[in-house]
Amino acid sequence: MPEFTHLDKEGRVRMVDVSDKEPTLRVAIAGGMISMNSATFEKIHNQTVKKGNVLEAARIAGVMAAKKTSELIPMCHPLNITHIQVDFSPDKETNSVRIEATSRIIGQTGVEMEALTAVSVAALTIYDMCKSYDREMTISDIRLIEKSGGKSGRFVRREE
Amino acid sequence: MPEFTHLDKEGRVRMVDVSDKEPTLRVAIAGGMISMNSATFEKIHNQTVKKGNVLEAARIAGVMAAKKTSELIPMCHPLNITHIQVDFSPDKETNSVRIEATSRIIGQTGVEMEALTAVSVAALTIYDMCKSYDREMTISDIRLIEKSGGKSGRFVRREE
Amino acid sequence: MPEFTHLDKEGRVRMVDVSDKEPTLRVAIAGGMISMNSATFEKIHNQTVKKGNVLEAARIAGVMAAKKTSELIPMCHPLNITHIQVDFSPDKETNSVRIEATSRIIGQTGVEMEALTAVSVAALTIYDMCKSYDREMTISDIRLIEKSGGKSGRFVRREE
Amino acid sequence: MPEFTHLDKEGRVRMVDVSDKEPTLRVAIAGGMISMNSATFEKIHNQTVKKGNVLEAARIAGVMAAKKTSELIPMCHPLNITHIQVDFSPDKETNSVRIEATSRIIGQTGVEMEALTAVSVAALTIYDMCKSYDREMTISDIRLIEKSGGKSGRFVRREE
């Protein structure tokens, strides 16, 4: 059973040393969703079709946040990601917007935190853009969907 | 029914002008949770009791992220919050950690995005600190719990 | 004749001390433009009408950059601007996009650098979004158009 | 005729994926200028000769801003530039200061945005340092002068 790699022998927080790892292509896909009332959903959905502004702002915020991941997460290595993409799928039945982010790099460590950060900040931006309209929007299901590259190989989350 | 205040007449993204608002005491409380498998929960839980390192790192990351909110959320006003607090409640039955953040300011606009950002980044930090152990941790229930101050008055979320 | 207020008697760079200034409403309007070939202009112009993406990205970048002004300009005071707005006027005759930014605050010092920074970064973002198409785009006419508030009173640039 | 590479099929803003590009030496040179009244020019010019403070502050600001390019321009890749240089040529006849910035990297994508950002922020800093003296200074001619490296080969702007 693997141990927490961020804690050294005496329990002190530490950054994993990746100096000796070989750079390989790393890809991570993360997902999440934000749920809202139907009137808010309609507003966002219609915008998506007509002007796309809420989602474009959220997309840009997600991409920019991914680039800031190592400033936000204390033990994350700074990484120059070579690609980050944020996509949205509005789901009318549940009045929610699904968010998916993919990050890529040829590097010494994984990029799942970058994808998860992009999803989280995209969701927060949707909240911020619509909060005057619906204060009870809820962000959920933020999770790693898939990851490849590095010693640990490919991971695909079993979705229920 | 209130309109999206971030969109001007022609649908362009815009920042709300708060220049003429009176500064009042603003408080916001946001919550969220991260769920994991039982072995991971035990690890975190024992740390909390013994050394608190994962949660202390997450707490510090949440506080520092709250101070960066306006760098992350495109239309958020820069604010000098006068207090931000992040608390954790491990729940053994569900193998999850509940996260709650409170932000305060005497200012011209609300601080809910600061509290929501603190919760989100605290959760992402827990994920990062434990990801070598459990890749399937899920962050959910990120939401505004309570908010007061300003023209719109006090809001308390109806929790199911 | 006013002296350079950023240099002390011995020529050392210094920040102006505004501790004793009264907070007043400060407004600044800055302008600029980016010129391009006609094919690029058509692309941007059509986007504006149809999807607005290049300009929306530039608008968001300009707003976010205004919030970073004091990180970029060494002697600028950190300020919590209460409003920043970025607008675009495509001009078909000259194949250029005019950019205008307005910044507002009730504070102890002016916000012209915030407006000028918003214009500059909006222009750079337009360049970045279209550079694969036209490397010779040129940014020009970045200037303060109007400024009010503070001891020095209202300034309106004489436009030729 | 090349298409806008920042827009995917449905017009959504996106970052170009450079994961598969080979790192090569990339060099970019950008230029710009700031014009002012003669009294202000004399002030700056004499400083340059005697103490160089306005221009040294602008130089440092330009270098530091180049390092922040990917934080400012939404779709720019984070890059660890290996060199950035900012130079000034005061031109007495036109009461203007010409600014030139060179950026270098061995990397997967070009560094023209870094050079353009350095020029822009250096110009804004000159404005800020002298604005109490001349509010009508104008920044213009911000453009890419030369670029090499990568698949698209060497570009040299035809200067009129």
Added chain:
Amino acid sequence: MPEFTHLDKEGRVRMVDVSDKEPTLRVAIAGGMISMNSATFEKIHNQTVKKGNVLEAARIAGVMAAKKTSELIPMCHPLNITHIQVDFSPDKETNSVRIEATSRIIGQTGVEMEALTAVSVAALTIYDMCKSYDREMTISDIRLIEKSGGKSGRFVRREE
């Protein structure tokens, strides 16, 4: 005997809540020094007299770092300082440069961390600018010299 105000009852790191404090004029003065071999000192000293570049770079770095204090020190409140000044006194007898920084604000909490951060980063910048010449430079005596404003009144350090 006062308790550590950053630790709550259960030892968790926390930010002090200053929401209810009255804004008053806060001033802090911090000092420090960097010692070097005589050849390096001569180099810096002559630069100071002739061009001042090392010290000007350090001064600008110190001012800019003061503005970033709350990004660096986890529990520091974000503050819009209204003045920060960094001064140097080269001391030929000890081959050292003394650094002093003053910060000011009308605010709800003290600005000593801003002054101490300015001194620290100014010293690090001197080290960086000269490290190819003298790797053994040492930074020392970083301390609060004076502080006023707020409930705790005026503090002046007893210098030996």
Added chain:
Amino acid sequence: MPEFTHLDKEGRVRMVDVSDKEPTLRVAIAGGMISMNSATFEKIHNQTVKKGNVLEAARIAGVMAAKKTSELIPMCHPLNITHIQVDFSPDKETNSVRIEATSRIIGQTGVEMEALTAVSVAALTIYDMCKSYDREMTISDIRLIEKSGGKSGRFVRREE
């Protein structure tokens, strides 16, 4: 005798061009200390043993600051460090805490500024966490202890 590599022939501040350097493993170790009165030392020391909070906050702050080095030190190259570690040794006899930081990268330039920045900000954080208790804490002995990699070979400081 080596020259200041950050200054060009005319005394202008410049960044060293490392584009043509080969990436090699770079390691740097820096040290420093913070001294205090005995009551404060006891407080910190007991925390270290029991909960470690002051030192854990300082450790996290040091790691995060190392990642920000090139934002703080004007002529530092941006680097993606692959490891940074911050350790503390409380010394009861002198009522001081010794701080040591190690940074590592495979890169084109050294990482001593990253280690020195980590030490400095860890020390400032200890000051901030305890300043309500002891305003006269002093930070000293910030220095490079060891450095290897690159053309200049291994350096080990002669400690007195």
